[in-house]
Amino acid sequence: MYLNNHSYYSLRYGTISEVELLTMAQEYGCDRFPLTDINTTSACLNFIRKAPSYNIKPIVGIDFRNDAQQCYTCLAKNNAGFEELNTFLSTHLHESIAFPEEAPAFKHSIVIYPFEQLLALDKLTFLPHEYIGVGLNEINKLRFSKLSEFKHKLVVLHSVTFRDKRDFNTHRLLRAIDTNTLLSKLSVSQQGSPEDKMYPLEVIRKAFGEYPHILQNTEQLLKECTIGFDFLENRKNQNLKTVFNSVDEDYKKLVELCEIGLPNRYGNDITVEIRERLKKELKLIKQQDFVSFFLINWKIIQYAKSKDYYHVGRGSGANSIVAYLLEITDVDPIELDLYFERFMNLYRASPPDFDIDFSTWDREDVTRFIFETFGNKGQAALLGAYVTFKHSGAVRELGKVFGLPKHEIDKLSDGKYDIQKLDQLSKLVLQYAQYLHGKPNYISIHAAGILISEKPIHYFSATHLPPKGFPTVQFDMHIAEDVGLYKFDILGQRGLGKIKDAIAIIKENHPDVILPNIHNAKPFFEDAKINAMIEKAKCIGCFYVESPAMRMLLKKLGVRDYLTLVAASSIIRPGVAKSGMMREYILRHKNPERRKQAHPVLWDIMPDTYGVMVYQEDVIKVAHHYAGLDLGEADVLRRGMSGKYRSREEFQAVRDKFIANCREKGEADEVIFEVWRQIESFAGYAFAKGHSASYAVESYQSLFLKCYYPLEYMVATINNGGGFYRVETYLHEARIHGAIIYPPCINTSSIDTTIIKKEIYLGFQHLQGLEKRTMLKIMNARVHRLFTTLDDFMERVPLSIEQLDILIRVNAFRTLGKDKRSLLWEAHYKCNHIAANESQGQLFKIHSKDFTLPKFTITKLESAFDQLELLNFTLYDPFILLESPTTSNLVSTDLELYLNKIIVIYGYLVTVKNTGTAKGDRMFFGTFLDQKGEWIDTVHFPPVAKRYPFRGKGIYRITGKVVSEFDFLSIEVLKQERMPYVSDPRFDTTYNRKELPEEQVKSFRLLR
Template sequence: MFLNNHSYYSLRYGTMAEQELLALAKDNGCNILPLTDINNTSGCLNFIRRAPEYDIKPIVGIDFRNNNKQCYVCLAINNEGFLELNNFLSRHLHAELPFPDEAPQFQYTITIYPFKRLKALNKTTFLESEYIGVGLDDINQLKFSKLNTLKDKLVFLHTVSFRHQKDFNIHRLLRAIDTNVLLSKLPKEQQGNLSDKMIALSEVELELAEVPHILKNTQKVLECCTIQFDFSSTRKNQNLSKLYDSKEQDFEALKSLCNKGLPKRYDDVSETIKRRLDKELNLIKKQDYVSFFLINWKIIQYAKSKGYYYVGRGSGANSIVAYLLEITDVDPIELDLYFERFMNLYRTTPPDFDIDFSTWDREDITHFIFETFGANGQAALLGAYVTFKHSGAVRELGKVFGLPKYEIDKLSSGKFNYNQLDELSRLVLRYAKYLDGRPNYISIHAAGILISEKPIHYFSATNMPPKGFPTVQFDMHIAEDVGLYKFDILGQRGLGKIKDAIAIIKENKPEVTLPNIHNAKPFFVDERINAMIEQAECIGCFYVESPAMRMLLKKIGVNDYLTLVAASSIIRPGVAKSGMMREYILRHKNPERRKLAHPVLWDIMPDTYGVMVYQEDVIKVAHHYAGLDLGEADVLRRGMSGKYRSREEFLAVKEKFISNCRKRGEEDAVIFEVWRQIESFAGYAFAKGHSASYAVESYQSLFLKCYHPLEYMVATVNNGGGFYRTELYLHEAKKLGGVLHAPCVNKSNIETIIRGVDIYLGFQHLQGFEKRNMLALLQARVYGKFTSLNNFMERVPMSIEQLDILIRVDAFRSLKKDKRTLLWEAYYKCNHIVVDELQPQLFTLGTKEFTLPEFTITNLETAFDELELLNFTLHNVFLLLEKSPTNKLITRDLKYYKNKIITIYGYLITAKNTRTHKGDRMHFGTFLDQEGQWLDTVHFPPVAKRYPFRGKGIYRITGKVVEEFNFLSVEVIKQERMPYVSDPRFDMTYNRKETPQMT
């Protein structure tokens, strides 16, 4: 009987999840229920999927509203009607247009106009599919309305948004958040009514006893609507089904492309390769994933035609078909990649292909996808729900309750005594708990693009976010449930570094001939590159530069490709926290230790010494060790990936895993230890092909750094760095022989450039220097270098504040005048000449020259100017200390102090916060010593609490030198940040300025 029902996907309005709404309907005896969220279809597919669990026939529609003013409620008669509604809603959302007073003449949709609304519309005639919605409070007015004569058009329209008073309270808070007003100031027209609750059917029948035709019409409307989507495990793949005229042609094209790729990838096409290829092709065809591979291939072909660099990874990297199509550069034969991780008959989803492009190229790739596949509305970005988090909800609620900022900050931080809070603050915390995890607004999935056989609006309406691509109103889980599988197109700075480094090398070293960077196999056996990896000299290189990875490379002693592939997965939390990282290192270094491996596990995973390292190891162990079939093993894979939401099937497989192992005579201690390792993988391990893809890109970047280090570091800086701040990459360039220069008006560009070994910082690094002035400077310099400050000011008009930045960073040093002299001149001239930043001077104006004293500018003053303007200094940072270090101990001396207490000075680079198994906070610190070498520290909970990090700076560290697997670090006992010297620019005793005389 209820035609208008809201879930919490009526964003910042509704309060119930889809299943909560269904449960409410079942409790009230409903066997048919529409979901009609406000201007939104996010919940529709999951509502349809879950409705059979409650013995309810689902119907979907939309409650169309302009600024919370209800226009009409529409119900889809069938799937075509849902398409109509999604088309209509999307057009208005994309263009940000209000909905018209009257709905269009839908062909497969029922439109219900609220009785109160019709008074204003003066609408008296209705199409066959149009109805008048009457609420309980409309009955008396209806008796005196001429609409009462249209008995066949009257239906019961009662809105259901809440279950009880608490829901209504939450609703009002959500409306206040949405309209950005105090709760006490929330207008009535922006709220629903407390009566918008589900009423017992007996009460409805009693209230409408005098107008039984209304209930009869309502039932008729409900019964004529139906909606069908297949959510079964045998559901049809809803992705674009073919690229050519038929699926047979698609398959022949795929086979032909693979055969063309064989001689390119393999000098000797062995029987093993042929068998693997045939096996994959047959299964790809059987699983109906041919077009999935061809679409990825087409994307790659476009990227190659544009000269874009890319990396294909994910479980699809385990595929020889992907390797032959050049979607990936990982050879599954060489690495013995496990076929069943990539695909098996029990797998219900296509393999994962994550294709990385440089951040700059990704947008064009996305445009290509939409132009090629989205012409008929068949492409869209995948949505993602941004939910309320407790801290954010506290902030939002604090504002609508009118709490002062300091009180909101305290509540949000969690640093308070609950017993000392007033009732209002407790109310904020109580309702923040209710909001936690509920949808706030729809955003965009980080990488997913959908390409469907049917129009995307068959499944959902779309929003049009600032990116300019339509975006569906559901997330990846719902997409997979209905048979839509995403294509992952990601942006990655590492590829931008590689692309830019090659361009910089060609410009700075035109005599150099570079090898084909896409063919990484020669790099795998390059002794110089492998020596770099072994010493962890990988700063700036993709995936191998972080402190944790640097530590792991040294502990293992990685010096070849296959071990780097393993390290790329071992570093993941699942392997590291389960203890398997340590066990792998022990077995890698000590052959005797390998004898401890379980014989079956050793046989399954000999390359990792019987230690589970990769995602497919879980499938192998489940299948070969526990005797599960591949379908059951795939349940474990999905369960550990974090994408699989139902725990029932997962727990059933766990029970069978244990039962099978017991039947095989395994001891419980061994069984539960193996299972513990499997569980630790939850979402935190790579497929081997994925790790191998990462290792390939690591070797590509390592090659460039090894043989062209300065050019590579410049490319790294220009691509936003990586794990560390810009200053660390400049420090690395300096260590590698580069000569660093502050920005220069006659030599620098917007980005950092290199000439020989001279590296000139780009203007983009100057804090507060405007982009328009960078462009104006470069445009003026086309006509020749700047010869004086006057010459610059005439050619590049800018405010004194902007000019001050350039002078203080010493960007005019090529003019052979010190910056203090230039500041005197600049301020005098700007005070006496009106500067129009938009209009260059037509004629040169004479200006007075100054007779100035000779100024002395110290390195310390320059360092402070650089700190202010660049956020770092090009000088030795230890120059800034108020007191020089009391000792000169450096990292390379630590080997002489093993297990001894030392004091050492370090400049903080980064600190990783983590927690122990007990939940206590601890830190891992990364510093540079006085020589500029790495210093690694461990801060256990008592020390972390007593001596916290206090921001960027130089610390005096006291601690014990410890060694593990030849890796030295300091277990901190005490640390303090050392004070910097007073800023000499503002210290009159340090620097007395003399007043210049004018001539």
């Protein structure tokens, strides 16, 4: 009897989850129940999946509305009907056009027009699939309407959107948020009715007692509808089945590609082990019906190579020799003994996971290629993702609709309030923020996922068209996997942009150099100079190995080879560190005696990591070999560990079996629960070994470039948005390697940062406030010839005085032979006397009056403060900015002389990591540069962190104890204070009087 039911995926309208709707339907005795969300089918698949658990046959449809105005409710008779509804909805969402007053002549769907809507339309003819929906409050009107004559067309149309008054109040708040209006001014037309709730069937039957035919029509209509998808554990793969016309042709092509790849990857050293591994993989790939999955990824890589796009293939697919031979990944699974069962096994329904990284700039074109190649029949879509209400955001939204002032909203959002002192309105905000928490707010796009299905994508979902311009499904990755759609992950990564650009810059700066094939990283693994860099943690700018935490780990482990770096890439992850396995791995790595403490079974399973769980597949190994679970159960455990299915019953069942099996084998509970604790602590934060290996390969590629071409590599790093640190850190690193750094120059610089031999010129893009069009004007004007005078520049590049002021103060006109203060005088005078018309060239050249100005002296301090303002950093030594000289000359190289002693040292703050203790207190890890530009690492425990907080960028005087852990030196801070800078000399007249002749002081005052 309920034909129109909304979940909270009717965004900013509904308040009930699709599962809660099923619970309600079961309680009210329904055996068939539709879900008809407003302009979306987001919840439909999960609704269909869950319905059998409630003994309900699911029906799905859409409540089509223009804004809040209902047009018609449609129900899919079958899967074909669901597809046509999705297609109709998607067309209108893509083109942002209103739904027509009358629905199309659907072949497999039912259309129900609201009674009131039909009165307005004066519609009196109906197609076989069209019905008239009568609400509980419209029965009396029906008596006096011509529509009452259409007895076989009349059905009950009662909306279910709320459970109670609280739901309705929440709904009104959501509508106010959606319409960006105060709750008090929310239009009634934008709201549902408080009566839109589920009444007992007896109430509905009684209300329509005089119209039994309406009840019969409604029941018959529900019986006409059915829908089904395969959600079984051994469900069919719904991805595109073939790439080369047929399944047989696809497999033949895959084998052919592997045979081509063997000599390319292994040369003449193709062992029996390699052949056996390839045979085993190909057999399973064919058996599991994943041939096309590999070929699609191969085609993507082939396109990227044709465009000279760099890529990294990672994920569990990196455990595959087939992926290695197809050049999807650059990780040799034989060399690393990668666990085959993590990649694929007979129990695994989902294909291996390939995360393919491209540079941020190349990723969009690769995505376009995928849609043009595989989506021309509507079979490709981006994967959706839902952004839910979080406490802070919900408080801010609710505060606005309640009309609270900004300072009140800030206070509530930040949690800085005493609940006892809050007024009733503020308490309501907090109360309803709690109700909204976790509910979907709006649909977004998955970070990387693309679906390529055998059937049209609208068979599964409607799509919308976000700004990226590619159709996007209305469900997330978990629902996609449930129905057998497995994503292709195409990600953007700055590290690859660095590598690509660095190679281009090297070729330009060193035209005679012949670079090795960067994709063949194996020679880099054996390079003593590169490994020495890693051991000393001299890795700034290099992918995944430059952060303070990674520098610390590299030094503690003494990493000097590829395999140890692979392990380091995984044990740095939070799950491994949290479980204590990071520390245990380091202890066993450095001390062979410690390895004897390993559990014998765990040692046998994981000898390469000394019996310590480091990688995701270690969970599968331990579950299979230690706890006796089959590979299917072990994979459930891995997926549960990753957080995807932690709440599902199957995960709990596997946990119970893990413990029971171990007890049967005679293991002590103490050991069992310790191993289980370690497994649980991974919590999705450990890498598959192949994934770590992929990262390590890219690390070595960037380390090679950094080792042999550090200046070019630093320029590429800066031009790709840096990495873990700010631009000034990479400039500092370049300076350490012999670079001479210059601020932007009108005659030399480009928009990006450039390098000529050892001279690096900052790009115009680093100037705060300089407009992109200004940069383009300079570059376009300079194509013909360099600028010779300020007049020449102003004539060819007409700019506002504000834009000109930025360029002069950063000393971009230094090649003209005049100091910047004289140029400022000149520019201000000329801009005030000559009107700049950017669109009209000058017919006659106008000569300006020449000035005789005093000779100005520009100090380092003035230039440093100009750079701080315009670049956000200075190219000078920041220590010259201190108001008072340092009282200690200790630097980081002195620390080992003061082990376990308290020292005072000065450091320029680079970065801070904020973390929490087990008790929930905040503590920090600081990274500084000392007075010689070397690294200082600090630890700030909660009491010190609270008493001596960080106060932004600058130079700090640090008092602390020098400590060592695994030969890594750091300072446990006892006290710190940010030291004051000297007064800005550009505005300090006292400074100017002391340092400059009086005539310059007067001139400067007039100018500023």
